[in-house]
Amino acid sequence: MANLDPILVGYKDVYDVALVDEALINLQETYTDYLSGLRIALPYIQNISFCYLNNFSINALTNVIDDRAVIATTIYAPLIFSDLFYGLLSHPSILRDLDNQSEVKKFSSYSIPKSLNELESEENGTKVIRSPRWRPETLLRNSYAAMLTNIANDFLFLHETGHLLHGHLPMRGKILKCFDPLMAFDDITDTEYFCLINHALEYDADWFSIKYLIDFGIRNELLSSKLAGLAETPRFLLRTLVLAVALVMFSGDLSQYATDMYKCKTHPHSYWRFLTLYSTVDTTLDELYPELKPQWKAAFNDVLIDLKYIADIYEPVKRWFSNSSSMGNDLANGHFEKIVTEHSKIADILKNSPYHFLTYQTP
Structure with a gap:
């Protein structure tokens, strides 16, 4: 090809x-x-x-x-997402509050397919691709798995759109010259500073994607027609959006690395991106829907409970969420605050660049 x-x-x-x-x-x-x-x-x-x-x-x-x-x-990303979400929703211990299904376990642990061969099967002597490999037993769980899959696809696409709309590619070199490396972080090397700038651009693209998904979801009552009864509150919508995005983050290639902030030069580790999700949603709701902040706090706790059960069968989540107390400590420590601070500084510079879409918005 x-x-x-x-x-x-x-x-x-x-x-x-x-x-x-x-x-x-x-x-x-x-x-x-x-x-x-x-x-x-x-x-x-x-x-x-x-x-x-x-x-x-x-x-x-x-x-x-x-x-x-x-x-x-x-x-193949849509096929992997489909297999991931339908597979997880097929397990009786995942999202038990969604509805009841039989306690029959189709598998004891789940792992995403690593190659196309894992999705191949033979039908009437012909090889075909089957994704997902498992399906939930109830219509409601199938509908919810489809919704999570769609959100995951949209998050991946909108993240890249954020890079484009916020002018990251033409502005990246200029941003590198805008800060004294010692301004926000003590004893930082030039290489580590280079990593932080790249990471901040990734957080900024995450912010664009999540903000779009939240605003679109709330304005269009995204889940109400599909999941009547459970989708009546923004709490459930926020829980759904963040759960889908979190599983995208933890299913990618970077999730295998250590959480050292400078381990990967181009992208922040999935764990830090997940922790930054809280600040991202919080800031978005402050700007667009401040009345929903109490429901967001409850939704985030729901996501942590969801991830705790998912960690029992899905290794990428288990690696980082089996100990919820350590995550709480990371949310409160200095590194996380610095991540948010540096992102805010770079976001301000981007908004004033000639390449940012806001430059072309008329009041």
Whole structure:
């Protein structure tokens, strides 16, 4: 399969859209339509496109060359997400308050597929791809798994859109020159400072994605038609959004690394991104829906309980959430406060850049 666009030279081959199934084609069309509207917000970009990368992982990228931009996600990420959420909802110990299903365990532990071979099966002498490998027994659980899958796909796409709309690619070099490395962190090396800037841009893209999902979900009563009775309160909506995003974060490649802030030069560890989620949602609700703050605190506690049960069967979550007290300590320690502070500084610079979409908004 050839690389279809020179803007992606150096990356994995672009997946030929003619080879994907209807659902993935529809997803591509939805994201392409959304990106087409961004040309009004970013007049310095003349062409924005979306495509799939032929890679079996949960990954995405944004690139800009001159006046052209592209956002791409891996073609198999939706299949991995589908297997993840339908699989977890098939286990009787996960989200027991959603509804009852039999106590028959289809598996004792869950792991996401690492290759396409794990999703292959044979039907009538022909190899087919099956995702998910398991399905919940009730209609409600199937509907909820579908909702989590959709949110996960949207979060991955909107995170990359945040990089584009906030001007991260053209502004990154300029941001590196804006701070004295010793301003916020004591005894920090240039390499560590470089990591922090990259990490702050990732937090900023997370913020854009989560803010969009919250605002869209609340304004459109995202869950009410699908999950009548459980979706009556914003508490359940916030719980659903954050649970989906958290599982995306902990299912990616970076979750295997140590939580050292400087271990990965390009992205913050999933654990720190999850902890920053609390601040991100808190800030978003302060700005858009302050009346929902009490429900958010309850929803976050719900998510922690959900993750505790998921940790019993899913190793990436177990690794970091089996001890909830240590997470509480991390929320309160100095490093976390510095992460939030540095993100706020860089976000302010981005908002005043000529590449930020707010620059083109008229009062």
